[in-house]
Amino acid sequence: MSNTSGNTLAPAVDDTAPPDRRRWWALAVIAIAQLMVVLDATVVNIALPSAQHALGISDADRQWMVTAYTLTFGGLLLLGGRIADYFGRKRTFLIGLIGFAGASALGGAAVNAATLFAARGLQGVFGALLAPAALSLITVTFTDVKERARAFGVFGGISGGGAAIGLLAGGLLTEYANWRWCLLVNIPVALIAFAAALPIVRESRAKGDTRYDIIGAVLATAGLVALVYGFTEAATDGWGAATTIAYLVGSGVLLAAFVWWEARTTHPLLPLRVLLDRNRGTSYLISILMGAGMLGMFLFMTYYLQQTMGYSALRSGVAYLPFSVGIIVAAAVAAQLLPRIGPRPLMIVGGVLATGAMISLTQLDLHTSYATHILPSFAVISFGMGLVFVPLSSTSLSGVAEHDAGVASALLNTTQQVGGSLGTALLNTIFTTAFANYLVANGTSPAAQADGAIHGYTVAFTVSAVLMAAATVLTIAFIRRSPAETAPATGTSVEPRVPVLVG
Numbered sequence: 398m399s400n401t402s403g404n405t406l407a408p409a410v411d412d413t414a415p416p417d418r419r420r421w422w423a424l425a426v427i428a429i430a431q432l433m434v435v436l437d438a439t440v441v442n443i444a445l446p447s448a449q450h451a452l453g454i455s456d457a458d459r460q461w462m463v464t465a466y467t468l469t470f471g472g473l474l475l476l477g478g479r480i481a482d483y484f485g486r487k488r489t490f491l492i493g494l495i496g497f498a499g500a501s502a503l504g505g506a507a508v509n510a511a512t513l514f515a516a517r518g519l520q521g522v523f524g525a526l527l528a529p530a531a532l533s534l535i536t537v538t539f540t541d542v543k544e545r546a547r548a549f550g551v552f553g554g555i556s557g558g559g560a561a562i563g564l565l566a567g568g569l570l571t572e573y574a575n576w577r578w579c580l581l582v583n584i585p586v587a588l589i590a591f592a593a594a595l596p597i598v599r600e601s602r603a604k605g606d607t608r609y610d611i612i613g614a615v616l617a618t619a620g621l622v623a624l625v626y627g628f629t630e631a632a633t634d635g636w637g638a639a640t641t642i643a644y645l646v647g648s649g650v651l652l653a654a655f656v657w658w659e660a661r662t663t664h665p666l667l668p669l670r671v672l673l674d675r676n677r678g679t680s681y682l683i684s685i686l687m688g689a690g691m692l693g694m695f696l697f698m699t700y701y702l703q704q705t706m707g708y709s710a711l712r713s714g715v716a717y718l719p720f721s722v723g724i725i726v727a728a729a730v731a732a733q734l735l736p737r738i739g740p741r742p743l744m745i746v747g748g749v750l751a752t753g754a755m756i757s758l759t760q761l762d763l764h765t766s767y768a769t770h771i772l773p774s775f776a777v778i779s780f781g782m783g784l785v786f787v788p789l790s791s792t793s794l795s796g797v798a799e800h801d802a803g804v805a806s807a808l809l810n811t812t813q814q815v816g817g818s819l820g821t822a823l824l825n826t827i828f829t830t831a832f833a834n835y836l837v838a839n840g841t842s843p844a845a846q847a848d849g850a851i852h853g854y855t856v857a858f859t860v861s862a863v864l865m866a867a868a869t870v871l872t873i874a875f876i877r878r879s880p881a882e883t884a885p886a887t888g889t890s891v892e893p894r895v896p897v898l899v900g
Contacts, residue, residue: 419597420538420539420544420548422593422597423534423538423594423597423598423599424535424538424539424548424551424552425593426590426593426594426597426598427490427531427534427535427552427598428551428552428555429586429589429590429593430490430493430494430527430531430587430590431528431531431552431555431559432555432559432562432586433497433583433586433587433590434497434524434527434528435555435559435560435563436559436562436563436566436582436583436586437501437520437563437579437580437583439559439560439561439563439564439567439717440563440564440566440567440570440579440582441462441463441466441517441567441579441580442463442564442567442695442696442699443564443567443568443571443579443699443710443713443714443717444567444570444571444576444579444710445459445462445463445696445699445700446699446700446703446704446710447571447576447710448462448513448576449462451576452507452508452509452510452513453510454510454513455633456632456825456828456829456832457629457632457633457825457826457829458510458629459825460625460629460696460821460822460825461510461514461517461629462513462514462517463517463692463696463817463818463821464625464818464821464822465514465515465517465518465521466517466518466520466521466524467521467692467814467815467817467818467821468518468521468618468621468622468625468814468815468818469518469519469520469521469522469524469525469618470520470521470522470524470525470528470814471521471525471621471810471811471812471813471814471815471817471818472525472614472617472618472621472622472811472815473521473522473525473614473618474525474528474529474807474810474811474814475614475666475667475804475807475808475811476525476609476610476611476613476614476666477489477525477526477527477528477529477530478529478533478804478807479609479610479666480526480609481526481529481530481533482533482602482603483602483603483609484602485600485601485602486530486533486534486537486600486601486602487530487534487594487598487599487600487601488600489526489527489530490526490527490530490531490534490594490598491591491594491595492523492526493523493524493526493527493528493530494523494527494587494588494590494591494594495587495591496519496522496523496526497520497523497524497527497583497587498583498584498587498588498591499519499523500516500517500519500520500522500523501516501520501580501581501582501583501584501587502580502581502584503515503516503519504516504517504520504577504580505577505578505580505581505584506577507577516580528810529807531552532552533601534598534601535548535549535552537599537601538598538599560721560724561718561721561722564714564715564717564718564721565711565714565715565718566579566582566714567579567710567714568709568710568711568712568713568714568715569711569714570582571710571711572709572710572711573711608663608664609664610659610662610664610665610666612658612662613655613658613659613662613665613666613667614666616651616652616654616655616658617651617652617655617666617667619651620648620649620650620651620652620654620655621648621652621815621818621819623644623645623647623648623651624644624645624648624652624819624822625818625819625822626644627641627642627644627645627647627648628819628822628823628825628826629822629826630644631826631830632825632826632829632830633829656669666804667804667808668801668804670801671797671801671804671805671808674796674797675875675877676792676795676796676875676876676877677792677793677794677795677796677797677805679792679871679872679875679876680789680792680793680809680876681793681808681809681812682812682868682871683744683785683789683868683871683872684786684789684793684809684812684813684816685812685813685815685816685819686816686864686865686867686868686871687748687751687782687785687786687813687816687864687865687868688812688813688814688815688816688817688820689816689817689819689820689821689823689824689861689864690751690755690820690861690862690864690865690868691751691778691782691817691820691861692816692817692820692821693817693820693821693823693824693825693857693860693861693864694755694758694778694858694861696821696824696825697824697828697853697854697857697858698717698758699713700850701761701850701854702716704850705763705847705850705851705854706765706767716767716771716772716775717775719772719775719776719779720775720776720778720779721779722779723775723776723777723778723779723780723782723783724779724780724782724783724786725783726780726783727747727779727780727781727782727783727784727787728783728786728787730783730784731743731747731783731784731787731788732787735787735788735791739788740788740789740791740792740876741788741872741876741877743784743785743787743788744784744785744788744789744792744869744872744876745869745872745873746781746784747780747781747782747783747784747785748781748785748865748866748868748869748872749781749869750777750778750780750781750784751777751778751781751782751785751865752781752862752865752866752869753777754773754774754775754776754777754778754781755774755778755858755861755862755865756858756859756862757770757773757774757777758771758774758854758858758861759855759858759859759862760855761851761854761855761858762851763847763848763851785868786813789809790809792876793805793806793808793809794806794809820861820864823860824857824860824861825857827853827856827857827860828853828854828856828857829853831849831852831853831856831857832849832850832852832853835848835849835852835853836849
């Protein structure tokens with residue numbers, strides 16, 4: 398589980414040990430917890446406009462409803478995996494459940510923006526404990542290779558199908574109850590999972606060097622938070638404002654310090670050698686760019702559907718369902734084709750499809766048809782994203798040494814969350830600036846405001862398309878794995894997976 402440098406490994410499993418008689422019950426408990434995390438992602442996305450209106454959150458600050466969660470989740474995910482390994486996977490899992498429930502209660506009771514943002518940040522902290530603990534528990538609970546594959550299949554199905562359920566649940570709760578219930582619904586789910594896990598789930602932990610890279614985690618997370626603050630300040634004060642520049646420069650200093658520290662500490666949170674392989678390093682950069690473009694699109698499509706098109710929260714949730722279906726279908730196709738043709742062709746085709754469909758969204762207007770324009774765009778984007786993200790699981794781990802398998806796997810999730818955080822913050826700033834400039838030039842009448850919002854969406858979707866196109870160019874230029882080279886290093890177990898949309 399750990400080498401002399403303190404690197405987190407994929408959990409070692411004793412294949413000769415007798416199987417846990419309650420292993421399938423344990424999987425059910427772990428699946429409930431995973432469903433809660435996935436539901437929380439898409440449920441909150443649908444509730445954003447209602448929460449913003451109820452708490453009087455400005456357009457510049459609304460992105461914190463997304464980024465407060467994704468930043469802490471992504472920034473602390475690697476550390477959370479080590480804590481689970483060393484502190485005890487069951488214990489960490491239980492703490493994550495209770496903490497997530499408490500943070501959800503705080504968010505559901507929020508009376509102002511600051512409380513809601515803080516609650517979302519706490520959800521991210523406990524989610525960073527819960528998610529890696531759940532995956533590790535599956536690995537150590539199922540010692541038979543075939544059974545483990547079935548268990549990961551269930552886990553992956555929850556991730557894909559749960560997103561669709563969350564879209565509907567978010568619409569139903571917001572429409573017929575209150576946006577607060579999109580957070581409060583986590584409480585009974587977490588408590589049920591906690592009570593069931595106590596007698597069913599076995600404890601396990603790693604042995605050896607158990608030092609934590611707290612300094613690295615603080616530097617990385619603080620640097621990312623400062624970067625998002627810089628984007629937020631730019632939305633209100635402009636890119637040339639002293640506060641904007643101070644946050645952006647401070648972010649650069651903190652992130653540079655993180656790299657410096659990781660290169661020198663004996664127990665790095667992120668061993669830099671994991672990034673130095675051309676295919677792996679490029680894969681993580683592609684993950685950041687695709688995550689940024691995708692989650693930024695989700696933010697603005699939610700507001701477009703509800704505020705411009707006049708959709709109810711429930712109708713918005715239903716409108717997103719084809720997106721979930723497209724990713725699931727594409728993931729199944731990619732899993733079949735990956736061993737035959739390798740990751741590069743799939744990623745290129747997926748990137749071109751997603752970019753082209755994103756460009757089509759730049760043509761939205763006040764009366765765009767859902768059936769003939771939005772629905773086809775959703776279907777193509779989601780199918781393209783599925784073709785990209787499944788091979789990324791392969792290229793991000795191909796050729797990695799066994800003792801780096803755990804951190805390399807976790808880093809793919811981390812980059813998706815970080816990319817989504819930065820993309821949401823940057824694109825929200827771009828939208829706000831474009832909207833404000835349009836009103837300055839055309840007045841503030843209701844018609845001008847409606848047209849200004851469309852202008853802002855167009856600019857934001859254009860930048861999203863550029864991010865996806867850049868990821869596709871990187872794929873063409875740097876990804877070189879052949880089908881034979883896509884197998885992970887000996888001793889590692891990797892399941893192809895689709896992205897979890899956190900919002």
